Amino acid sequence: MDSTETDRQEHQDLSYMLTTPIPRLVARMAVPTVITMLVTSVYGLADMFFVSELGTSASAAVGIVLSIMTMIQAVGFMLGMGAGSLISRRLGEGKDEEADSLATTAFFSALGGGVVVMGLGILFKTELMRLLGATHTILPYAEDFAHYILIASPVMCGAFVLNILLRSQGRARLSMIGMGCGVLLNIILEPVFIFRLKMGIGGAAVATCISQTVSLLVLLAMYLSHKDLSRIRLRLLPASLPRFLPRICLSGSASLLRQGLVVVANVLLNIQASPYGDAAVAGIAITSRVFLVVISVMFGIGQGFQPVAGFCFGAGRLARVRQAYWFTLAVSTALQLAFAVALFCLARHTVQVFQKAPEVVDLGSAAIRFYALSLPFLPLSVVTNMLFQATGQNRQSLFLSSCRQGIFFLPLILILPRLFGLTGVELSQPLANLLSGLIALPFLARFFSGLRREEELATSDGA
Numbered sequence: 264m265d266s267t268e269t270d271r272q273e274h275q276d277l278s279y280m281l282t283t284p285i286p287r288l289v290a291r292m293a294v295p296t297v298i299t300m301l302v303t304s305v306y307g308l309a310d311m312f313f314v315s316e317l318g319t320s321a322s323a324a325v326g327i328v329l330s331i332m333t334m335i336q337a338v339g340f341m342l343g344m345g346a347g348s349l350i351s352r353r354l355g356e357g358k359d360e361e362a363d364s365l366a367t368t369a370f371f372s373a374l375g376g377g378v379v380v381m382g383l384g385i386l387f388k389t390e391l392m393r394l395l396g397a398t399h400t401i402l403p404y405a406e407d408f409a410h411y412i413l414i415a416s417p418v419m420c421g422a423f424v425l426n427i428l429l430r431s432q433g434r435a436r437l438s439m440i441g442m443g444c445g446v447l448l449n450i451i452l453e454p455v456f457i458f459r460l461k462m463g464i465g466g467a468a469v470a471t472c473i474s475q476t477v478s479l480l481v482l483l484a485m486y487l488s489h490k491d492l493s494r495i496r497l498r499l500l501p502a503s504l505p506r507f508l509p510r511i512c513l514s515g516s517a518s519l520l521r522q523g524l525v526v527v528a529n530v531l532l533n534i535q536a537s538p539y540g541d542a543a544v545a546g547i548a549i550t551s552r553v554f555l556v557v558i559s560v561m562f563g564i565g566q567g568f569q570p571v572a573g574f575c576f577g578a579g580r581l582a583r584v585r586q587a588y589w590f591t592l593a594v595s596t597a598l599q600l601a602f603a604v605a606l607f608c609l610a611r612h613t614v615q616v617f618q619k620a621p622e623v624v625d626l627g628s629a630a631i632r633f634y635a636l637s638l639p640f641l642p643l644s645v646v647t648n649m650l651f652q653a654t655g656q657n658r659q660s661l662f663l664s665s666c667r668q669g670i671f672f673l674p675l676i677l678i679l680p681r682l683f684g685l686t687g688v689e690l691s692q693p694l695a696n697l698l699s700g701l702i703a704l705p706f707l708a709r710f711f712s713g714l715r716r717e718e719e720l721a722t723s724d725g726a
Contacts, residue, residue, distance in 0.1 A: 281574075281575065281580055281583070285583060285586045285587050285590050286590055288571055288587075289564075289587060289591055289594075291567075292567035292570055292571060293563055293564045293566065293567020293568065294567070295435035295436055295439055296563040296566045296567055297559075297563030297564060298439050298563075299426070299430070299435065299439045299442055299563070300559035300560070300562060300563045301556065301559055301560065301563070302442045302443050303442055303446075303559070304556045304559045305446050305450075305556070306445075306446060306449060306471065306474075307325075307329065307332075307552045307556075308552055308553075308556060309446070309449055309453055310453070310467050310471065310552075311325050311548065311549060311552045311617050312616065312617055313453040313454055313457055313467055314408075314457070314464055314467050315617045316457070316458075317457070317464055319541045319542055319545050319618065319620050319622075319623055320400045320401050320404055320541045320545075321404045321463075321464050322545040322548060322549065322617065322618050322623070323398075323404075323541045323542075323545040323548055324397070324404035324405040324407075324408050324464060325408065325464075325467075325548055326529075326533060326544055326545065326547060326548020326549075326551060326552075327395050327396055327397045327401060327405045327409075327533055327548075328395075328405055328409045328412055329529055329548065329551065329552075330395050330526050330530050330533070331384065331391070331395070331409055331412055331413065332412060333522060333525050333526045333529060334380065334522075334526055335377065335412075335416050335419045335420055335423075336419075336423060336522055337518075337519055337522030337525075337526065338373065338376040338377065338380065338420050338423075339373055339419065339420045339421075339422070339423025339424050339427075340423060340427070340515065340518040340519070340522055341511075341512060341515035341516065341518050341519035341522075342372055342373050342376070342424050342511055342512075342515060343369060343373070343423055343424040343426070343427030343428060343515070344514070344515045345369070345510075345511040345512060345513070345514035345515025345516075345518070346365045346366060346368070346369035346424070346427075346428065347428055347430070347432075349365050349507075349510065349511065349514055350362045350365050350366060350428065350432065350493050353365065353493075359493070362493035363493050363494045363495075363496055363499060364499050364502075364503035364506070364507055365493065365503070365507050365511065366428055366492075366493040366494065366495050367494075367495050367496055367497070367499045367500055367503055368503045368504055368507040368508055368511060369424050369428065369511055370421060370424055370425065370428075370495050371497075371500055371504075372504070372508055372511070373417075373420040373421045373423070373424040374420065374421050375417075376420055377416035377417030377418070377419065377420035377421065378416070378417050380413065380416040380420075381413050381414060384409070384413040385410065385413050385414070388406055388410065388413070389406060391409070392405045392406055394530070395529075395533060396530060396532075396533025396534040396537050396544065397533075397537075398540075398544070400541055401537075401541055401544065404464050407464050407465040408464045408465065408467065408468045409468075410465070410468070411465060411468035411469050411471070411472050412468050412471065412472070414472060415468075415471065415472035415475050415476070418472070418475050418476050418479050421479050421483075422441075422442075422445075422475055422478045422479040422482055425438075425441070425479065425482040425483060425486055426438045426441065426442060426482060428486065428492075428493070429441070429482065429485070429486060429492075432492050432493065434485075434489065434492065437482075437485045437486075437489075438482065440481070440485070441481040441482035441485060442478055442482075444481050445474040445475055445477050445478030445481075446474070448470075448474045448477055449470055449471055449473075449474035452469075452470035452473060452474065453467050453470040453471075455470070456469050456470045457470075520661070520664070520665065521664050521665075521668070524665065524668035524669040524672075525668055527668070527669075528668045528669075528672055528673075528676070528692070529551070531673070531676045531677070532551070532676065532688065532691075532692070533547070533548075535676055535680045535687075536688050539626075539684075539685045539688075542620060542623045542626055543626050543685055543688070545618060545620075545626075546614070546618075546623050546625075546626035546627030546629075546630055547626075547627075547688070549613075549618060549623070549627045550627055550630040550631050550634060552617075553606070553613060553631065554631075554634055557599070557602045557606070557638070558641065560598060560602075561595045561598070561599060561641060561642055561645055561646075564591060564594060564595050564598075565591065565595065565645055565646050565649040566649070567591075568587055568588070568591040568646065568649060568650075568653075569649050569652060569653040570653070571583075571587045572584050572588065572649075572650055572653040572654060573653035573654060576653065576654045576655075581714050581717060581718050582718070584650075584654070584714065585711065585714065588646065588650050591646050592643065592646045592647075595642035595645070595646055596639055596642045599638040599639050599641055599642055600638070600639045602638055603635040603636065603638040603639055604635075606631055606632075606634075606635040606638075607631075607632050607635040607636070610629075610631040610632050610635070611624055611628040613627075613628070613631060614627035614628050614631065626685070626689075629686075629689055630689040633689050633690055633693045634689075634692060634696075636693060637692075637693035637694070637696035640696055640697050640699070640700030640701070641696050641699075641700060642700075643701075643703050643704070643707075644663060644666065644667060644696070644699040644700045644703045647663060647703040647706060647707050648660055648703070650707075650710070651663065651706070651710070654710075656710070659706050659710075663699070663702070663703055663706065666695075666702055667696060667699040668695070671694070671695040671698045671699060672691060672692060672695035675690075675691040675694055675695055676688070676691040679691050679694075
């Protein structure tokens, strides 16, 4: 069972997990995670909002550099999620020293991985920006923005790992505070650096660097000050690094795969949109940032559902697993449907918040409407995937997690633009969302059919 995003003490309270009404239990688990994920996604919206004042090419550059930020997240998520799940189990087994070694390895490996990303990124910055889809007009803005983001790579990786480690040990509120401090500071600093100090798009990146550094320091201070958490000890690093780093990477490989597919998807979107001009790249970038916020709500609810499903499944309370799944799916679908209606109706106004150029508004609003139509199908894919993760159905989970940004999206983004031009670019992700939801249905039917058989066997044995 994956105990990420939950309080370890609550996990040990068997009666609480098995007697609390499912709606209240899932909500209690989900709310801090939803807030944390929303706070994190606001970074991207703030960048897009303030940078859009510099023009269409600058807005497009934010979309280009999004791929680099996702690469940095991939390193942090792999190490954080990999170590977090291992630490939770070690603490439950009373192996505190081993938990300390895992935390130490993950944190310092994140700093080292960030240094590698920084060095290679700065060394090949121009080539990297072109590879990510920057046109000759977007390139100067993308290089300026990426330069400071790359410098902050070690800080960002470290902050991601600490954020996940806090949540994995039942301190979701602390992680929320640490990330929230950075976001608030970023919103304050960006207009100062961009406009008051006249640093342009580079000022937005500098503000992000400072904000992420503050988040890291706050998270580290809270992590080190709580004695009931695993400890980060530099003296443990020489012995723990070769022993635990491979285990952490293996445990976090699914997170790396998911984030890696997001990077590939972003790059292909930019490359396929770039022949249609900077306005197309900017419109796609705005759409991606807006829906990142919307989808983060669904993922937060799902991560609140996961420990409930896993705990009840392990305890043999299969009826509660089913109830938790359908409750989570119903709430997530209702919310995504509400978001879909609102964004479809307010698509032009949504784009105009970030960019007033008529061509960007036209292209971006069309992309938002296509994407909005697919939103109600997303919870079926995401919540079902999380159900399989929580109950140890690893192969099914890995397959479903690869569908949306990989198995379906990659062929669509390569084929549809050849057939329908820019409309094909805008349709690729929504169609991938739709197909990912539909493909989850037979997996779900098979799972619940097996669940019913287990319940019948348990009933007959009891009789």
